[in-house]
Amino acid sequence: MSSPRRQPPGRGGDRPDRDRGGLGFDLKWNMGWMHDTLDYFTLDPVFRKYRPDLLTFSIWYAFSERYVLPLSHDEVVHEKSSLIGKMPGDEWRKRANLRLLYGYMFTHPGKKLLFMGGEFGQWSEWGHETGLEWHLLEYAPHQGILRWVTDLNRLYRREPALHERDADPAGGFEWVDFSDIEKSVVSYLRRGGRSADDVALVVCNFTPVPRYGYRVGVPFGGLWKEVLNSDAIEYGGSGVGNLGGGVEAERVPAHGRPCSLSLTLPPARGAVVFLPEGGA
Secondary structure, X not given: OOOOOOOOOOOOOOOOXXXXXXXXXXXXXXXXXXXXXXXXXXXXXXXXHHOOHHHHOHHHHOOOOOEEEEEOHXXXXXXXXXXXXXXXXXXXXXXXXXXXXXXXXXXXXXXXXXXXXXXXXXXXXXXXXXOOOHHHHHOHHHHHHHHHHHHHHHHHHHOHHHOOOOOOOOOOEEEEEEEEOOOOEEEEEEEOOOOOOOEEEEEEEOOOOOEEEEEEEEOOOEEEEEEEEOOOHHHOOOOOOOOOOEEEEEOOOEOOEOEEEEEEEOOOOOEEEEEEEOOO
């Protein structure tokens, strides 16, 4: 599968001079990522298989600038709806989609910008004359969204693979598979610079269908531990996944790699993140 050859936003292949000028302000809003991603997430999952380019195209230009991934105030005002309000389905499915959106955002190359209220799933549009809907945190579903964003932040800060090589085209990001269009599942690796096993595996299921025994290629064997699952019960999900435990990589080649994992992908439009335990 290949993405349509659209013109990337910004300066194309011209890389900015990062050593001088700009007074250190060298980050650019990735508006292309924002619009494509929100367009994809507003689709009913039945139709997502027809627009995989909305997810994959951003990697074509992700390393041409130092980018910020913005989900900003511009997207939650003037009758555009709140982030959770943009999501399809009933309230439970909207929350699941929102958690998946944040999981995809935090594991995609680029720094993160999330406008206030989004971290706990505010229903109303932002208004400069009103406060945030803090009362929503009295309810477990919104506590779950906040807990998910909190844990994403912790993992993002802790694991160099998720942030260290954001602007490095030589290996900070690597597709495992983006060709499973029918199931709307994508998988990719994020890599740090310390060693070969400084790597995180991310698998996103963009449909409400669980996937059992879903095989994903990995670069080496050993135990891979599920460190985050957006469908975990503590986040308001259904609790389907790999139970936060480890999955042993088998010597079964897949996706051009010598080993692979047999995974359970949650049905609630879920994102799972794995880290290896042990060496390459």
